[in-house]
Amino acid sequence: MILKIPATSANLGPGFDCIGMALDLYNFVEFHELNEGMLEIIVEKEGSTELPTDHNNLLFKAYKSVFEYLNKPVMGIHLKLINNIPLSRGLGSSAAAVVGGVLVANKILGEPLTKEELLKLAVKIEGHPDNVAPALFGGIVLSGSNGDQVFYRKISPGVMLKCSVLIPDFHLSTKKARSVLPKMISLQDAIFNVGRMGLLVDALHSENYEMLNIAIEDKLHQPYRSKLIPGLDDIFKLAKELNLLGVSISGAGPTVIVFHKDGDQDKVKKLQEVFKNYNIDSNLVHLNPIEQGVVE
Numbered sequence: 001m002i003l004k005i006p007a008t009s010a011n012l013g014p015g016f017d018c019i020g021m022a023l024d025l026y027n028f029v030e031f032h033e034l035n036e037g038m039l040e041i042i043v044e045k046e047g048s049t050e051l052p053t054d055h056n057n058l059l060f061k062a063y064k065s066v067f068e069y070l071n072k073p074v075m076g077i078h079l080k081l082i083n084n085i086p087l088s089r090g091l092g093s094s095a096a097a098v099v100g101g102v103l104v105a106n107k108i109l110g111e112p113l114t115k116e117e118l119l120k121l122a123v124k125i126e127g128h129p130d131n132v133a134p135a136l137f138g139g140i141v142l143s144g145s146n147g148d149q150v151f152y153r154k155i156s157p158g159v160m161l162k163c164s165v166l167i168p169d170f171h172l173s174t175k176k177a178r179s180v181l182p183k184m185i186s187l188q189d190a191i192f193n194v195g196r197m198g199l200l201v202d203a204l205h206s207e208n209y210e211m212l213n214i215a216i217e218d219k220l221h222q223p224y225r226s227k228l229i230p231g232l233d234d235i236f237k238l239a240k241e242l243n244l245l246g247v248s249i250s251g252a253g254p255t256v257i258v259f260h261k262d263g264d265q266d267k268v269k270k271l272q273e274v275f276k277n278y279n280i281d282s283n284l285v286h287l288n289p290i291e292q293g294v295v296e
């Protein structure tokens, strides 16, 4: 059997830990059962030289968590991971691994758990729902958790919503990108983000992107993370000058996601020039938001 799991872009500016969108870039997981206690992991493409191929592999840990949750012995498994989502770049590689792991276990066990139960297990491992929810359900997903419960609502991406990602040539782990965030924020900044989030949800629902460049602004995480992403402030400034629809850090970064109209590709290339001016190579990839989450 084989699973196809999408990349995801979390936060979309103001929705820190609360919103994410599935994109048409995929990891594939080929799997079959082995005798109890056996584990084989083969990694191809992204992460082939660095990802562990033993019990420390995140996808295997997520797989194992389903058996533990159901109080069942862990079944032996062969996993071939064909990864196209780059690691630690802000495109949801860890969420794709976690979703892959819980889904593989559920398949092997004859699907005892619903997608909602798998979401809960995935959130426990990932720590927040914003990437795992769209990786599971597709589309743009608003989410939150309350101890044991995870809430979500899906918005279908509008056909006019086009985006490109600028993937810089360096890793930034979510752990490091979270370590620079303050423990407390001011009421003023909270009000700023609540207002932007309202505008963002309205823009995504109504498919009216006129105010997206305002709606996508954020004061909770991006100002602190900009010191980890050289050139980011200049990219944000230039995106406004070029009248692009909106720009934000993708997930914890360092990838930058740019919303734009069809035919704006040349303007997006100008943003890539900014990274170059900071001696950072980057890969510019056009990706479409997608309706479908993980599929068999």
Ligand SMILES: Nc1ncnc2c1ncn2[C@@H]1O[C@H](COP(=O)(O)OP(=O)(O)OP(=O)(O)O)[C@@H](O)[C@H]1O
Pocket (backbone or CB within 6 Å): 008, 010, 027, 047, 051, 057, 058, 059, 081, 083, 086, 087, 088, 089, 090, 091, 092, 093, 094, 095, 097, 131, 172, 173, 174, 175, 250, 251, 252, 253
């Ligand atoms: N295909 C995979 N198989 C197993 N583990 C993976 C896989 N992809 C990613 N990981 C694990 O996830 C880590 C990267 O997670 P991290 O949260 O730092 O970045 P990200 O998920 O790519 O970005 P973001 O969360 O900002 O979107 C890797 O170092 C590795 O431990």
Ligand SMILES: N[C@@H](CCO)C(=O)O
Pocket (backbone or CB within 6 Å): 010, 011, 016, 017, 018, 128, 130, 131, 174, 177, 178, 221, 251, 252
């Ligand atoms: N919301 C998360 C996404 C990355 O996992 C963050 O920005 O840290």
